[in-house]
Amino acid sequence: MSGITLSTRRFRPQGLLPAALIVGAALTYAVVSLATAQSAQLSWAGIAGLLQRMVALGITACGQTLVLLVGSIDLSVANLISVSAVIAAHVMNGRPDAIALGIAAAIAIGVIVGLANGLIVSKLKVSPLIATLGIGLVLQGVLSAAYDDLPGSVPASFRVLAYGHVLGIPLALLLLAAVVALAGFVLSRTVIGFRLYGVGGDARTARLAGIRTDRFVIGAHIAASVTAAVSGLYLASWLGAGTPWVGRDGGYDLDSVAVVVIGGTLLSGGRGGVAGTIAGVFVFATIDAVFNMLQIDPFLGQILRGLIVISSVAAYTFRGKAHVA
Amino acid sequence: MPNRNGTAAIGKAVDGTVLLSMQDVSKFFGSIQVLDTISFDVRAGEVHALCGENGAGKSTLMKILTGAFPVSSGRILLNGQEMRFVHPVEARAAGIGIIHQELSLLPHRTVAENILLGREPSRGGLVDRRRMVTEARDALARLGSAIPPEAPVASLSIAEQQVVEIAKAIATHARLLVFDEPTAPLDTVESAKLFRVIAELRSSGVGIVYISHRMREVFEIADRITVLKDGCGMGTFDAADATPDKVIRLMVGRPVSALFPPRSATTPGEALLTILGGGNAALHDIDLTLYAGQILGVAGLEGSGKTALARALVGDQRFTTGQITFRDGRPAPRSPREAVQRGIAYLSDDRKAEGLGLRQSLRDNASLALRALAAGLALPSIANRNPGRIDALFRDVEMRAADFGVAVGRLSGGNQQKVVFARWLATAPHLWVVAEPTRGIDVGAKATIYALLRRYADAGGAVVMVSSDLTEIIGASDRILVMSGGRILVELPAGSAESEIMAHAVHGPGQVAELVA
Numbered sequence: 001m002s003g004i005t006l007s008t009r010r011f012r013p014q015g016l017l018p019a020a021l022i023v024g025a026a027l028t029y030a031v032v033s034l035a036t037a038q039s040a041q042l043s044w045a046g047i048a049g050l051l052q053r054m055v056a057l058g059i060t061a062c063g064q065t066l067v068l069l070v071g072s073i074d075l076s077v078a079n080l081i082s083v084s085a086v087i088a089a090h091v092m093n094g095r096p097d098a099i100a101l102g103i104a105a106a107i108a109i110g111v112i113v114g115l116a117n118g119l120i121v122s123k124l125k126v127s128p129l130i131a132t133l134g135i136g137l138v139l140q141g142v143l144s145a146a147y148d149d150l151p152g153s154v155p156a157s158f159r160v161l162a163y164g165h166v167l168g169i170p171l172a173l174l175l176l177a178a179v180v181a182l183a184g185f186v187l188s189r190t191v192i193g194f195r196l197y198g199v200g201g202d203a204r205t206a207r208l209a210g211i212r213t214d215r216f217v218i219g220a221h222i223a224a225s226v227t228a229a230v231s232g233l234y235l236a237s238w239l240g241a242g243t244p245w246v247g248r249d250g251g252y253d254l255d256s257v258a259v260v261v262i263g264g265t266l267l268s269g270g271r272g273g274v275a276g277t278i279a280g281v282f283v284f285a286t287i288d289a290v291f292n293m294l295q296i297d298p299f300l301g302q303i304l305r306g307l308i309v310i311s312s313v314a315a316y317t318f319r320g321k322a323h324v325a
Numbered sequence: 326m327p328n329r330n331g332t333a334a335i336g337k338a339v340d341g342t343v344l345l346s347m348q349d350v351s352k353f354f355g356s357i358q359v360l361d362t363i364s365f366d367v368r369a370g371e372v373h374a375l376c377g378e379n380g381a382g383k384s385t386l387m388k389i390l391t392g393a394f395p396v397s398s399g400r401i402l403l404n405g406q407e408m409r410f411v412h413p414v415e416a417r418a419a420g421i422g423i424i425h426q427e428l429s430l431l432p433h434r435t436v437a438e439n440i441l442l443g444r445e446p447s448r449g450g451l452v453d454r455r456r457m458v459t460e461a462r463d464a465l466a467r468l469g470s471a472i473p474p475e476a477p478v479a480s481l482s483i484a485e486q487q488v489v490e491i492a493k494a495i496a497t498h499a500r501l502l503v504f505d506e507p508t509a510p511l512d513t514v515e516s517a518k519l520f521r522v523i524a525e526l527r528s529s530g531v532g533i534v535y536i537s538h539r540m541r542e543v544f545e546i547a548d549r550i551t552v553l554k555d556g557c558g559m560g561t562f563d564a565a566d567a568t569p570d571k572v573i574r575l576m577v578g579r580p581v582s583a584l585f586p587p588r589s590a591t592t593p594g595e596a597l598l599t600i601l602g603g604g605n606a607a608l609h610d611i612d613l614t615l616y617a618g619q620i621l622g623v624a625g626l627e628g629s630g631k632t633a634l635a636r637a638l639v640g641d642q643r644f645t646t647g648q649i650t651f652r653d654g655r656p657a658p659r660s661p662r663e664a665v666q667r668g669i670a671y672l673s674d675d676r677k678a679e680g681l682g683l684r685q686s687l688r689d690n691a692s693l694a695l696r697a698l699a700a701g702l703a704l705p706s707i708a709n710r711n712p713g714r715i716d717a718l719f720r721d722v723e724m725r726a727a728d729f730g731v732a733v734g735r736l737s738g739g740n741q742q743k744v745v746f747a748r749w750l751a752t753a754p755h756l757w758v759v760a761e762p763t764r765g766i767d768v769g770a771k772a773t774i775y776a777l778l779r780r781y782a783d784a785g786g787a788v789v790m791v792s793s794d795l796t797e798i799i800g801a802s803d804r805i806l807v808m809s810g811g812r813i814l815v816e817l818p819a820g821s822a823e824s825e826i827m828a829h830a831v832h833g834p835g836q837v838a839e840l841v842a
Contacts, residue, residue: 192450194445198443209442210443210444
């Protein structure tokens with residue numbers, strides 16, 4: 001009997017769709033690169049390039065996963081990414097000895113913004129949609145007011161983050177892997193993770209079980225903002241400078257929510273995890289790469305992304321109902 | 326002599342000691358007194374039933390006990406120590422658990438994760454999954470349950486989920502458990518299982534407070550009974566010394582036979598609806614004729630198809646096969662909208678989710694059906710322009726709310742159900758399909774609802790009453806159908822015995838003879 005129940009645990013219905021999405025996306029990528037005679041895309045360098053497209057969105061989406069699991073949402077991440085990139089570039093200003101300070105400043109901003117989001121959501125009981133949208137607008141406003149042009153550049157040694165390799169693996173990919181592993185570990189192994197699912201599943205139940213729910217909401221928001229700040233650092237390293245619109249133009253706010261729900265995490269919280277999220281990120285990265293290879297208008301890719309988001313959420317809902325019935 | 330006393334002391338060492346004692350508890354909300362010097366105690370190893378109509382003060386008393394409300398005056402002693410809870414978490418920590426009607430489990434987490442939420446066994450912040458499963462299994466085993474701890478809660482039946490909820494409470498070493506109408510969502514077989522679990526708890530020395538409107542249950546499992554009425558204690562009795570009639574008289578001031586209006590002596594009217602071989606995914610071979618002037622009771626266990634039949638009649642999950650003919654020659658309604666247009670009223674068994682907009686006012690809720698029928702371009706306030714018409718309906722259903730502008734969610738279950746009746750009354754229906762019409766409703770409001778149903782039938786309407794409450798099936802129906810597996814098993818005459826209905830519902834037609842015999 002325990003064998004049966006173990007297997008229901010491992011193969012929860014929402015576990016299958018992310019796996020199918022990854023396989024489908026990978027196959028499409030392979031077929032298109034062969035069909036368009038761009039087999040270089042299938043080399044290690046090509047695949048590493050594909051995977052590197054996942055880094056900025058993937059890191060942000062890990063934080064977004066935590067926020068959604070706890071029953072909140074963070075729409076300020078895109079503008080926070082810009083702020084983080086700009087602050088880092090501003091502080092570093094080309095000086096290698098200021099790298100640590102720049103990183104610290106970006107992370108500190110992340111902590112402050114996350115704390116603000118979390119406090120507004122948990123203590124003032126403002127709807128998280130509105131709270132984080134508002135904070136996002138504030139951040140973009142501050143950026144626009146403070147910086148007219150590029151506010152400095154990062155030193156060449158900092159660009160190792162985006163362009164360096166360790167044992168042939170891009171450093172940035174290792175960073176993403178570390179963030180995913182950390183988030184996955186916390187969610188599936190630690191007391192904190194178990195309670196986080198409790199808070200997101202039913203805040204009242206969690207509170208009656210003696211869990212201080214506000215702390216989890218605030219903690220998840222801080223985690224999300226810090227991951228956004230890390231993404232900002234990565235993008236500053238990638239671009240060599242911090243531009244005040246890098247986050248907004250990347251669409252990281254809605255994209256990060258989209259990939260999380262593609263991965264099977266409930267928008268209302270309490271179910272899901274980072275494995276699914278990474279599947280969603282992979283699908284988005286593959287769509288970009290495939291449309292690039294086919295040289296099709298990227299806006300069509302946008303349409304495809306939208307359809308994938310809707311159909312996967314519909315599939316989860318449908319399965320959920322069938323399961324209950 | 327000393328020897329006998331000694332034995333008794335050992336045998337009853339735990340049982341019989343007073344676990345909880347609430348002394349002269351009063352509660353005021355502002356200047357309104359809702360509890361008047363109530364004294365209530367629970368012994369270890371007993372089931373103490375708390376009876377009273379909605380508004381009698383049962384929930385307030387329990388909310389005080391479980392720390393949701395502070396007392397205004399009076400004392401609460403737990404194991405002889407005075408307690409002043411300011412938050413439910415403190416009451417839990419002190420060993421007081423409550424099983425609410427609405428379960429509070431996380432559907433996407435496993436049974437073990439739910440049972441040990443907030444108290445996960447861990448080492449250095451890492452959850453010890455194996456110990457978690459073991460502890461959950463132990464808690465379930467104490468209840469005589471073999472639900473696998475690794476199963477997701479969403480895959481369990483409501484009855485199993487309730488067991489998980491109880492296991493969650495006893496895993497926190499609760500010494501005192503409050504059950505708030507636990508059998509409301511359960512069918513008879515599941516209820517019987519729950520009673521075995523409660524008996525198990527009792528014999529292990531847990532003190533149990535059992536709140537229910539169902540007298541049969543109360544007398545089946547309670548050792549003592551306390552009756553509340555209008556915030557005052559009406560007395561505490563040994564169950565052996567009381568009768569259901571006595572308890573109900575104390576609760577409402579009238580005997581149980583007065584609950585149901587007399588059946589009409591007249592013969593049934595013309596056939597209003599004939600179904601031949603009706604079926605869909607949940608229903609098979611339904612042959613049925615509804616007559617004007619009759620109340621048809623439909624009994625069956627959960628999943629027997631009785632609710633599916635109600636939904637099919639109102640076009641929600643419609644018949645896909647069979648011949649359905651209404652008096653006017655038309656077929657079955659294909660959608661709820663068509664049903665409303667054709668004078669078919671539907672009271673869902675899930676009042677809160679499907680019956681009412683809880684945040685909207687009484688008037689808004691009551692005018693919903695009228696608005697649905699209004700022309701597309703009519704102003705939405707059209708019904709409100711004539712509040713007199715809606716208010717007349719409220720009077721018709723004996724609505725007792727002081728203000729018809731307040732949100733429905735703030736009313737008692739009985740008054741909420743009357744709002745639903747008022748809504749349909751506005752459309753002058755000739756067919757009433759009512760599912761669990763008195764679920765979670767106090768005795769006084771029940772009597773009103775039975776009287777309303779009888780009145781609609783006497784006025785020439787047909788009523789189909791789907792219910793898990795056999796007392797009301799027997800008391801209110803003119804004919805009784807018993808369903809199982811989506812089929813009608815048998816039709817029984819009015820006033821059939823409960824045992825006969827149950828025998829059909831549980832075992833199907835073949836084996837009934839021997840069971841009843």
